[in-house]
Amino acid sequence: MAVSSGEDKVDRERRLASRAAGEQGLLFDGGVRMPSRLSDEVGFRGPAACAAAGITYRQLDYWARTKLVEPSVRPAHGSGSQRLYGFRDILVLKVVKRLLDTGVSLQQIRSAVSHLRDRGVEHLAQITLMSDGVSVYECTSPDEVVDLLQGGQGVFGIALGRVWQEVEGSLAALPAESAAPGSAADELSRRRERKTG
Template identity: 70%
Template sequence: MTPSASGTEGDDVGYRGVTACQAVGISYRQLDYWARTGLVVPSVRDASGSGTSRLYSFRDLVVLKVVKRLLDAGVSLQNIRKAIEALRSRGVEDLAGITLISDGTTVYECRSPEEVVDLLQGGQGVFGIAIGGAFKEIQGSLSHLPAEPAAGGGQERAVSAAEPAESTESVGDELAARRARRRAG
């Protein structure tokens, strides 16, 4: 099954914690902490006692990847939590159209190339994360990792996160595209 423009696969497929860690590049301990503290709670199935495993959706994995990138860039977990909550509170359905810009303290949400440029010209931005790029990275990572039916069954099967939806392809890395145009003259 292929992710939709909103990045979610159907509720019929989920990725176990170990698979999520491999796809995103984080430790299981980080994943567990983020789930227990509510930063990124698995949307397919949360753990419901001893012996049950969490199942993460494709969209959950993209959010995990963004959290990891922000942490790697030096943004505090407290500020990351605020940024993720702000995205959730707005009911953001299509994460692929957003670029997050940060100065290391505050995280800004940009929905257009003009907003990115305005922030950079204003001196607020130091680095950016095009969420559409995270979609593509996760899809590549998942192409060889197992998924399982969300309904239980427990039998793992390989599910390819094949081609991205058209809207995620058009997003790309806006800043990289601007740099390429500048170099071309």
């Protein structure tokens, strides 16, 4: 993942463009907070994750098996177990889908996802991913976006704060499950608990 510095000389045009980009408030919105309903203790099953991210179950399963995006709340533990995807997982799934739709290679997407995993949830909302279709760049300020655009590299951007809001809105209408021990909601898990307990 390449990161533009944004610390180069700032001329008058860049300051004006930067100010205009900051006024839009869409790319860099630091006021996004994790809702309590979407904490690390709450997860969403595969079909709900697919609906929120706009992907197929086949994609979800393949990306989990190839470790591109694994469920962080509860991984699959053999036949009949249900994966539970957290809010952050679904956010990354939606970003992967958008990058694939624009023609970015899976290798570059893996690199971008690895980089996003290292970020705290609070910081994700302040990142804009820019891509020229070949490479993916992280921008955390309007100056960095302007640098990329002036270099002729940036072709499109994905504002993670905006994706965050879209995923949050989608998940509000979908059923969630607690990942706390003993709170498994699926029938097979309850039967296993009764049989072993």
